[in-house]
Amino acid sequence: MNSQAIASPIARTRGTVIYTCVLAALAGLMFGLDIGVISGATQFIKDEFAVSDHVIEMIVSSMMLGAAAGALGAGWLSSHLGRKRSLILGAVLFVLGSLLCGLAWSPDTLIAARVILGLAIGLATFTAPLYLAEVAPERIRGAMISTYQLMITIGILVAFLSDTAFSYHGAWRWMLGIIAIPGALFLLGVLGLPDSPRWLMMRGRRDEAIEVLRRLRGDEVVVAREAADIEEQLKTPQRGWDLFAENRNFRRSVYLGALLQLMQQFTGMNVVMYYAPRIFKEMGYDTAAQMWFTALVGLTNVLATFIAIALIDRWGRKPILYTGFAVMAAGLSAVGAMMNGGINGQTEQYITVAMLLMFIVGFAMSAGPLIWTLCSEIQPLKGRDFGIGVSTCTNWITNTIVGYTFLSLLNSIGNANTFWLYAALNAVFIVLTFWLVPETKGVTLEQIERNLMSGKRLREIGR
Numbered sequence: 001m002n003s004q005a006i007a008s009p010i011a012r013t014r015g016t017v018i019y020t021c022v023l024a025a026l027a028g029l030m031f032g033l034d035i036g037v038i039s040g041a042t043q044f045i046k047d048e049f050a051v052s053d054h055v056i057e058m059i060v061s062s063m064m065l066g067a068a069a070g071a072l073g074a075g076w077l078s079s080h081l082g083r084k085r086s087l088i089l090g091a092v093l094f095v096l097g098s099l100l101c102g103l104a105w106s107p108d109t110l111i112a113a114r115v116i117l118g119l120a121i122g123l124a125t126f127t128a129p130l131y132l133a134e135v136a137p138e139r140i141r142g143a144m145i146s147t148y149q150l151m152i153t154i155g156i157l158v159a160f161l162s163d164t165a166f167s168y169h170g171a172w173r174w175m176l177g178i179i180a181i182p183g184a185l186f187l188l189g190v191l192g193l194p195d196s197p198r199w200l201m202m203r204g205r206r207d208e209a210i211e212v213l214r215r216l217r218g219d220e221v222v223v224a225r226e227a228a229d230i231e232e233q234l235k236t237p238q239r240g241w242d243l244f245a246e247n248r249n250f251r252r253s254v255y256l257g258a259l260l261q262l263m264q265q266f267t268g269m270n271v272v273m274y275y276a277p278r279i280f281k282e283m284g285y286d287t288a289a290q291m292w293f294t295a296l297v298g299l300t301n302v303l304a305t306f307i308a309i310a311l312i313d314r315w316g317r318k319p320i321l322y323t324g325f326a327v328m329a330a331g332l333s334a335v336g337a338m339m340n341g342g343i344n345g346q347t348e349q350y351i352t353v354a355m356l357l358m359f360i361v362g363f364a365m366s367a368g369p370l371i372w373t374l375c376s377e378i379q380p381l382k383g384r385d386f387g388i389g390v391s392t393c394t395n396w397i398t399n400t401i402v403g404y405t406f407l408s409l410l411n412s413i414g415n416a417n418t419f420w421l422y423a424a425l426n427a428v429f430i431v432l433t434f435w436l437v438p439e440t441k442g443v444t445l446e447q448i449e450r451n452l453m454s455g456k457r458l459r460e461i462g463r
Contacts, residue, residue, distance in 0.1 A: 023193060026186040027087075027128035028148040030094060032155020033179045034063060034121050036298060038114075039276050040163025040291055044172035049107050053407040060274050061403035062111045066118020067125070068396035074126035075389050082203075083131035083196040086123060091187035093120035095180045102177020118396075120183075126392060134196040135216055149369050153305050156273060157298030164291040201230050240386035249453050250383050256436060256458055257375045257391035263429045264371040265398035267328055268422035269363040271406045272297060272356065278407070282415050283343050283352050293353060300357050304364035316441035317370055318433060324366020325429045331359030332423035340416035367429075377440045378461070380449040438462035 042056050049055075070090075078086045097117035104110035129148060159179070166175045197216070200209035209230070213223040243250050272279065276294040277287075285293065311320055334355035343349055379387035409418040440448060440462040451461035 023087075023128070023132070023186070023189045026151075026182055026189055027124055028151030029155040029158070029182055030179070030186055031121055031125055032152040032157075033159045033182060034094075034117055034155075035152075035270070035273055036156035036159030037163065037175055037179055038063070039160065039274055039294060040167055041172040041175045042275070043277060043281075043287070044167075044170045044175075045107075045110070047170075048172070051107055053411060055107050057404045057407050059107060059110055059114060061400045063114040063118040063121070064396050064400040064403055066115035066120075067122035068118075068393055068400065070119040070122020071126050071389065071392045071396055072122075074123045075385055077123065078127045078130060078199075079202070082199050083127055083134065084190060084193060086127045087131060087190045088187065090120045090123040090127065091183055091190055093117070094124070094183040095187065098177055098180035098183055102173045102180070104173075104176075122396060126389070131196055134198040135194070135212075149372070150302070150305055150309075153298075153302045153364065153368075157295070157302050160276075160291075160295040160298040164295050167287065167291045197227075198230050198234075201227075201234060236381055239382050243380075243383045244386060247453075249455060250380060250387075252458060253378045253380065253452055254383070254387045254390050256378055257387050258394040259432070259436065260371045260375055261391050261395040262398050263432065264367045265395060265402050266422070266425050267325070267363055267367055267429070268332060268402070268419075268425070269360075269368070270399055270402050271422070272360065274403050275406055278410075279356070280353075282339065282410070283349050285349065296353075297357065297360055300360045301364045301368075304361040305369065307361075307365035308369045311365070316439050317374060318437060318439045320366045320370060321433045321437065322430060324362045324370075325426045325433065327362030327365075328359050328367075329423045329426035329430070331355045331357075331362060332419045332426065335359070336416040336419035336423060339419065374437065374440065377445060377448060378438065378452070380452060381445075435459065 038060055042060065045051070045059065046053075046056055074086065077089070081089070093116055097113050097115075097120055100113035100116065101110060104113055132148065162178060163175050166172070194212045194215060195208070197209040197212045200206070200212060206227075210223065210227055213226055217223050217226065244254060276297050277290040280290040280293045308320065332355075335352055338348060338352040338355065341348075343352055375391045376384075376388060406418070409421070413421070436458050438448070438459050438461045443462045448461050451463065452458075456463075
């Protein structure tokens with residue numbers, strides 16, 4: 001009887017942790033699916049609705065515009081509704097948006113549906129990592145965040161593979177609509193989770209927070225210690241806009257976070273994610289080859305992410321960023337050169353694909369995961385929510401610009417010049433990394449904050 005009494009809380013704790021892991025996986029997977037799924041559908045949408053490249057750009061970029069709005073409102077919603085209810089709202093919007101995409105009867109309907117999807121993604125991508133950080137046991141918190149980031153890349157790959165399967169029948173509605181299934185699973189997962197104990201404490205519901213911690217931890221000593229830590233942290237209120245308005249040093253960290261996200265998006269990575277089949281079409285491949293090479297892009301993205309996981313705490317942030325931007329600049333320069341000279345045979349085609357995959361490796365091992373890490377590390381505690389909110393919103397706005405302009409660039413300045421433009425931007429980012437980005441490897445967040453607030457140069461706040 002005693003052993004059962006002891007085992008019961010342990011079993012309950014393990015079950016809650018499993019729920020949390022499922023949530024982490026499905027939140028990241030949904031995000032990745034939504035990024036990747038439009039890529040294979042655009043050529044079939046264009047044919048069915050007989051629309052121009054400009055309309056296709058609007059369909060692609062409308063999701064990111066919705067995500068920017070969702071990210072802007074996510075802080076308020078997660079604070080007032082709670083993390084769990086915000087995730088439920090995000091899941092409902094995701095399912096509705098996905099189904100409406102599959103049923104879209106006009107380009108305008110499809111644009112509206114993708115805005116709804118964007119709202120869901122903007123809300124989920126802000127709230128899910130926040131919720132996970134607040135409920136996951138300390139021993140697996142890092143693994144949870146890594147799993148979330150990895151599942152984004154897996155979601156992109158799964159979307160590319162799904163698009164490839166449906167492309168043989170031109171079934172773009174199924175491509176877009178089928179992602180409602182993981183959205184529904186995500187909704188079910190969230191319904192089974194408790195509220196965040198930190199949020200409950202923020203709302204003055206201490207007894208409920210303690211009860212949730214008991215369910216999550218199963219150890220009274222750990223519960224008491226974590227409850228005390230949360231109460232201590234809450235004594236440092238978020239000041240956000242007030243701090244931004246009055247403190248020059250905080251403004252520097254907010255501007256740097258926004259710049260980092262601009263750098264990430266203008267590498268050109270999401271150009272490939274959204275328009276990969278079109279890029280392979282420009283290389284001379286038929287529809288089937290376009291889709292399979294797009295799936296290869298997704299697989300390369302997943303595998304190269306492990307490079308960042310392995311090296312981030314060994315090499316440091318800046319050496320990896322230098323390497324990644326250099327690899328991306330070289331890869332896109334080569335793609336531009338091949339397109340400028342003319343891709344006339346199979347050998348030239350394979351070389352161009354290899355150079356594009358080299359670019360993918362450069363991004364996935366560097367700017368992809370590291371920019372998010374740096375954006376969270378450089379913000380002081382009192383303004384962290386505000387700073388991360390600004391950088392996240394910047395990410396989505398810049399993402400919208402990238403998605404909205406790529407086909408126009410191809411049509412106006414040509415294939416080669418478009419890729420050379422992005423190559424040049426990556427070269428500029430090497431200089432910006434040297435000039436402005438700090439090395440934060442092995443440095444506590446408290447030390448980074450002290451250096452920032454003392455007025456040290458941005459690139460030196462990690463010393």
